[in-house]
Amino acid sequence: MYEEENIEPEFMKRDKTNPFRTPDRYFDSLGDRIMGEIRHPAKSKTTSTKVIRLLKPVLGLAASITLVYILISNPINHFLLKGTINSQADVTTAVSSDYDSTLSFSSIDDNTIINAISSDEISPVSQINPEDMLAYLSSRMNEVEIYSEIQN
Amino acid sequence: MTNDQQILDSLKDPSTKELAFRHLISTYKERLYWHIRKIVMNHDDTDDVLQNSFIKIWNGIDSFRGESSLFTWLYRIATNESITFLNQRKRKMMSSLTDENEYLIENLESDTYFDxxxxxxxxxxxxxxxxxxxxxxxxxxxxxxxxxxxxxxxxxxxxxxxxxxxxxxxxxxxxxxxxxxxxxxx
Structure with a gap:
């Protein structure tokens, strides 16, 4: 069916000259290059390339997870940090106000303190009669009874 | 005794293996080169495939049983290496949406060793x-x-x-x- 004599198209009547060529003296050094390659194979880039190729999807996934984590955790950290700073600011304010009152107390001079202690001003405690106090302590009344007693 | 048979005998002797292989390269390098060149078209690709073919031949020479002629065996290896090379290129090109034929035509047009x-x-x-x-x-x-x-x-x-x-x-x-x-x- 496919006999050659039946196939003689025009292009086959043309010259079959090889249109390709090689670099000058290419074949002269070919034997040495091949033997060199056999004796000292080019350092295999296969091992590292293979490892990288195998790890590529894993590294890509890890990078994506890290990115997502950073994107999510950063705003959270930002808010948390902001809250912490605010509360720290409150504490600092409180501490500094305590510090201020300490300073204001220490700024009172000694004479003022002595005068305050030795003044004749009657304290509320000094107005309580010792007998009333004793009666109160021995009465065993509860808070409701004390309240109704006062009201009466 | 044919020339091929002499090469094969020398290849089996470790003391003459390398010399015999150099002789084999010298005998078949041009025929295999042009066979590969017509398949992959480009000189640089042909050079790679030819070297790989000879390395395969060196590694497999001990398993050559002489069931076919040496010439046939060498051509088979060179052909398989060429097809493997093109298939690898085909896999790489899947992402660039070009096929093997387009790759070959591009190879042909860009080959500086086409006269x-x-x-x-x-x-x-x-x-x-x-x-x-x-x-x-x-x-x-x-x-x-x-x-x-x-x-x-x-x-x-x-x-x-x-x-x-x-x-x-x-x-x-x-x-x-x-x-x-x-x-x-x-």
């Missing part, structure tokens, strides 16, 4: 767009004038199937050349 005229370029392009098997058969029959029986051993295909492939290849090349030839200035 042919416009008509020869047209013929090579017509060959480049053939399916792989038809391209192999066409090159081996038309340019290298390898007999179908030998081709059958190299490619592992029946003589009838090879004849059919060649017939279809010739028809396609003829059609391509006819449809594009008018564009070439005389």
């Amino acid at each position: 042919g005229d416009e008509w020869q370029m047209l013929l090579q392009k017509a060959i480049a767009i053939l399916p792989e098997k038809q391209r192999l058969v066409f090159n081996m029959k038309y340019f290298d004038e390898i007999k179908y029986e030998e081709m059958s051993e190299i490619l592992g295909t029946s003589v009838g199937a090879l004849k059919a492939s060649y017939h279809h290849a010739v028809k396609k090349v003829e059609e391509y050349v006819k449809s594009h030839e008018t564009r070439i200035d005389p």
Whole structure:
């Protein structure tokens, strides 16, 4: 069916000259290059390339997870940090106000303190009669009874 | 004793193996080069494939049982290496949406070691767009004038199937050349 004599198209009547060529003296050094390659194979880039190729999807996934984590955790950290700073600011304010009152107390001079202690001003405690106090302590009344007693 | 048989005997002796292999390279380098070059088209790719083929031959020479001629065995290895090379390229090109034929034509057009005229370029392009098997058969029959029986051993295909492939290849090349030839200035 496919006999050659039946196939003689025009292009086959043309010259079959090889249109390709090689670099000058290419074949002269070919034997040495091949033997060199056999004796000292080019350092295999296969091992590292293979490892990288195998790890590529894993590294890509890890990078994506890290990115997502950073994107999510950063705003959270930002808010948390902001809250912490605010509360720290409150504490600092409180501490500094305590510090201020300490300073204001220490700024009172000694004479003022002595005068305050030795003044004749009657304290509320000094107005309580010792007998009333004793009666109160021995009465065993509860808070409701004390309240109704006062009201009466 | 044939020259091939002498090479094979020397290759089996460790003391003469390297010298014999150099002799084998010297004997077959040009024929294998041109066989590979017609398949992958570009010189640089051919150089890579040829070196890989000889390394495969060196590594596999101890397993060569002489069931086919040395020439057939070497051609088979070179052909397989060429096809493997093109398949690897094909896999890489899947992302760039180009196919093997386009790759071959690009290879051909960018090859600085192509000295042919416009008509020869047209013929090579017509060959480049053939399916792989038809391209192999066409090159081996038309340019290298390898007999179908030998081709059958190299490619592992029946003589009838090879004849059919060649017939279809010739028809396609003829059609391509006819449809594009008018564009070439005389």
